[in-house]
Amino acid sequence: MLAGGWTDRDLGCGDVRRYVDAAGLLHFGGSVALTVETFTALAHKYTKQPDLFAVSIRAKNLVMRVRGFCCGWLTADIGGLIEGESGRIRAPIPAYLIEHAGSTLVFDAGLHPDVRDVHSARHRSLAPDFDCDLPKGTDLSERLEACDVDPASIELLALSHLHFDHTGGSGLVGNAELVIQRTEWLAAVADVDGQTYMPADLDIERSLHLLDGEWDVFGDGRVRLLPTAGHTAGHQSLLVRTDDGGELLLCGDACYLRRSLQTLALPPHAFDRDAQLEVFERLRRLESAGARLLFGHDPEQWPDGPDDDRLVELSGAVL
Numbered sequence: 204m205l206a207g208g209w210t211d212r213d214l215g216c217g218d219v220r221r222y223v224d225a226a227g228l229l230h231f232g233g234s235v236a237l238t239v240e241t242f243t244a245l246a247h248k249y250t251k252q253p254d255l256f257a258v259s260i261r262a263k264n265l266v267m268r269v270r271g272f273c274c275g276w277l278t279a280d281i282g283g284l285i286e287g288e289s290g291r292i293r294a295p296i297p298a299y300l301i302e303h304a305g306s307t308l309v310f311d312a313g314l315h316p317d318v319r320d321v322h323s324a325r326h327r328s329l330a331p332d333f334d335c336d337l338p339k340g341t342d343l344s345e346r347l348e349a350c351d352v353d354p355a356s357i358e359l360l361a362l363s364h365l366h367f368d369h370t371g372g373s374g375l376v377g378n379a380e381l382v383i384q385r386t387e388w389l390a391a392v393a394d395v396d397g398q399t400y401m402p403a404d405l406d407i408e409r410s411l412h413l414l415d416g417e418w419d420v421f422g423d424g425r426v427r428l429l430p431t432a433g434h435t436a437g438h439q440s441l442l443v444r445t446d447d448g449g450e451l452l453l454c455g456d457a458c459y460l461r462r463s464l465q466t467l468a469l470p471p472h473a474f475d476r477d478a479q480l481e482v483f484e485r486l487r488r489l490e491s492a493g494a495r496l497l498f499g500h501d502p503e504q505w506p507d508g509p510d511d512d513r514l515v516e517l518s519g520a521v522l
C-alpha cells in the first residue's frame with residue numbers, strides 16, 4: 204500500500220520504480236513526482252486505463268508549473284493607484300499560466316492587441332488616461348507561444364475581474380472557458396455606458412462558467428479561486444499550492460502594490476472601500492502564514508519593458 208491508500212495495482216505502473224518521499228510526493232521512475240491529491244485527480248481521469256495513465260504521467264511530465272509574464276504596461280497617474288499621491292507610474296500588467304493535472308489555466312489576459320494601433324477605437328478611448336504599451340511578443344498569445352503552449356489549447360481562462368487591462372487578451376485564447384464570479388459578470392454586462400468596464404471586451408457568446416464564491420479548479424485543493432470583492436463587485440484572486448508545499452497568491456487588483464498593503468493605502472476608485480480593506484487584512488494574514496503574494500500592478504515584482512520578454516518561473520516542476 205502506498206500513500207493515500209493507492210496500491211501498486213492501482214498505479215498500474217508496470218516496471219516503473221516508484222516510492223514516496225519524505226514530503227509525501229509520489230515518484231515515478233525518478234523522473235516525475237506528484238502529490239497524492241494530484242495523483243488522485245489524475246487517476247480519476249484515467250481510471251479505466253491504468254497502464255495508459257502511468258505512461259501518460261511519464262510522457263507528459265504532469266507536474267504543477269506556474270509561469271508569469273507581463274501582457275503590457277500602463278503608464279498613468281500614480282494617484283489612480285494610491286489616493287493622494289502624485290507623479291507617474293509605469294505599471295506592469297501580469298498574466299499567469301498554470302499547468303496542472305494535465306490541464307491548462309490562464310489567470311488574467313492583459314491588454315487587447317488593438318491598443319497597439321493608435322487609430323483604433325480602443326486606443327483612442329484609453330488614450331486620455333493611459334499610455335498603453337504592448338510591445339511585440341508580449342500579448343497573451345505571444346507569451347503562451349514563448350512557453351511552447353498553443354493558445355488554442357488553453358482550457359480555462361479565469362479573470363480576476365473585467366477591467367480592460369485584465370480581459371483585453373481574452374479573445375487570444377478563444378477556446379478556453381471563461382471562469383468569472385457571477386457578480387462581476389452581471390456588473391459588467393449592466394454597465395452599458397462603459398463607465399467602469401469596456402463593453403467591447405465582453406463576449407456574451409463565449410462559454411462561461413459563472414461562480415458564486417470559492418472554486419477548487421482541479422478538485423484537488425491545489426488551485427483555488429477566492430472571492431476578493433472590493434476593487435470591483437465580483438473580483439477574485441487565485442491561490443496556488445505548489446509542488447514544494449508553498450503557496451502563491453495571485454492577487455489581481457485586490458491589491459495593486461506591495462506598498463498599498465503595507466500602508467493600507469486604497470486607490471481612489473473602488474466598488475466598496477470597506478470590503479477592499481477587509482481583503483487587505485486577509486492578504487496580510489495569508490502572507491503572515493507564508494504565502495507569496497503577487498500584486499496587481501507592482502513594478503518592483505516584474506522585469507521592466509518595453510522590450511523585456513522574460514517569463515518568470517514561479518513554481519519549478521519537481522523532477
Ligand SMILES: [Zn+2]
Pocket residue numbers: 366368369456499500
Ligand atoms: Zn488592473
